[in-house]
Amino acid sequence: MPEPQLISPIPSGLPSFLDSERIKRLDQVEGADVAIIGVPYGVPYDVAGMRSPSAPAPSAVRAASRRFTRYLAHYDFDLGGPLFNDRDVRIVDCGDVFMQSGDFAGNASRTEQVVRTIRKHGAVPIILGGDHAIPIPVMRAYDDVGSMAVIQLDAHIDWRHEVNGVTEGLSSPMRRASELSHVGGMAQFGIRGTGSAGKEDVEAALGYGSRLVMAEQIHDQGVASVLDQIPNASSYYVTFDIDGLDPSIAPGVNTPSPGGLTYFQAARLIEAVIQRGKLVGLDIVEIVPDNDVGDMTSFNTARLVLFTIGALAHAGQIGR
Ligand SMILES: [Mn+2]
Numbered sequence: 001m002p003e004p005q006l007i008s009p010i011p012s013g014l015p016s017f018l019d020s021e022r023i024k025r026l027d028q029v030e031g032a033d034v035a036i037i038g039v040p041y042g043v044p045y046d047v048a049g050m051r052s053p054s055a056p057a058p059s060a061v062r063a064a065s066r067r068f069t070r071y072l073a074h075y076d077f078d079l080g081g082p083l084f085n086d087r088d089v090r091i092v093d094c095g096d097v098f099m100q101s102g103d104f105a106g107n108a109s110r111t112e113q114v115v116r117t118i119r120k121h122g123a124v125p126i127i128l129g130g131d132h133a134i135p136i137p138v139m140r141a142y143d144d145v146g147s148m149a150v151i152q153l154d155a156h157i158d159w160r161h162e163v164n165g166v167t168e169g170l171s172s173p174m175r176r177a178s179e180l181s182h183v184g185g186m187a188q189f190g191i192r193g194t195g196s197a198g199k200e201d202v203e204a205a206l207g208y209g210s211r212l213v214m215a216e217q218i219h220d221q222g223v224a225s226v227l228d229q230i231p232n233a234s235s236y237y238v239t240f241d242i243d244g245l246d247p248s249i250a251p252g253v254n255t256p257s258p259g260g261l262t263y264f265q266a267a268r269l270i271e272a273v274i275q276r277g278k279l280v281g282l283d284i285v286e287i288v289p290d291n292d293v294g295d296m297t298s299f300n301t302a303r304l305v306l307f308t309i310g311a312l313a314h315a316g317q318i319g320r
Contacts, residue, residue, distance in 0.1 A: 006114050009095040015062045016093035019069045023094040026117045033089050033318035034309055035123040038096035041107050042131030043169045057287035058096055058128040064298035068306055076310055083310045087319030108137040115141035126305055129285030132158060132170035135239045139177055145280055149185035149233035150177045151273050153266055154241035155257040156195035157188055159205045171196040178208045185231030186210040189269055190244035193257040215259050223268045236273045238282045249300055252292030271311045282308055
């Protein structure tokens with residue numbers, strides 16, 4: 001029996017992330033340091049949301065990333081050295097998880113299998129969403145890590161148990177993460193404003209032991225003052241809702257919230273996580289290209305992914 005289709009490789013003529021090697025079968029990931037995978041879906045809360053506004057995000061980020069391809073061997077002043085620290089770093093692009101419209105359970109199952117397979121071949125998955133539902137199946141694929149801490153950058157805490165009867169939607173990834181036995185420790189940075197959380201959701205997050213770090217504290221006291229909120233762990237998974245950034249640099253979102261993180265605040269938080277332990281995965285979700293201004297959100301997302309890969313190389317976690 002042929003293997004069921006798990007990925008849709010990037011069609012010829014369309015860009016891969018950083019013009020990196022295009023994967024047609026997941027066994028070709030073997031030996032790669034980083035594997036980009038798009039998950040262009042969401043889980044709708046109503047009929048009007050059947051087409052995720054973040055469905056075009058992976059291809060928008062790939063297109064924006066092309067502006068960086070000439071500079072991969074250059075000095076990166078944000079990292080204080082050559083971008084990849086003069087290491088040989090192999091990045092591959094797996095295209096997107098194979099999606100079937102309306103088959104939300106099947107899409108989630110394929111997402112989990114793809115991430116599991118990428119990890120089996122030794123690469124760090126970098127997942128381009130999709131909405132904030134997609135880390136739910138992604139994080140299930142880490143049940144062999146022992147224990148990992150989940151670090152969220154977001155305006156919202158995403159601790160709803162359900163919305164309209166949907167328990168695995170974009171308002172619930174942190175509650176679902178808390179239920180995984182392999183998740184030990186959680187911190188949520190950039191929280192502000194109003195959103196899906198009620199008082200009972202905040203109490204559930206605090207009761208679990210999640211550390212909620214307000215964006216305002218990061219602005220007032222600096223990133224350095226909040227780094228002790230990163231729980232101790234040997235492995236870290238980072239889930240980054242792009243609305244955690246300020247809408248002045250990330251307007252392409254569903255719910256712009258004033259008072260968000262700057263580029264450097266987000267980058268230094270991710271770098272600090274990498275300095276504390278092994279980064280086993282990163283997702284960036286909730287980009288809405290239709291709401292973007294001059295592709296700024298996709299461009300800044302591509303930059304943050306590139307910064308993360310550079311920080312991994314500088315920390316010696318990837319490359320040779
Ligand atoms: Mn979110």
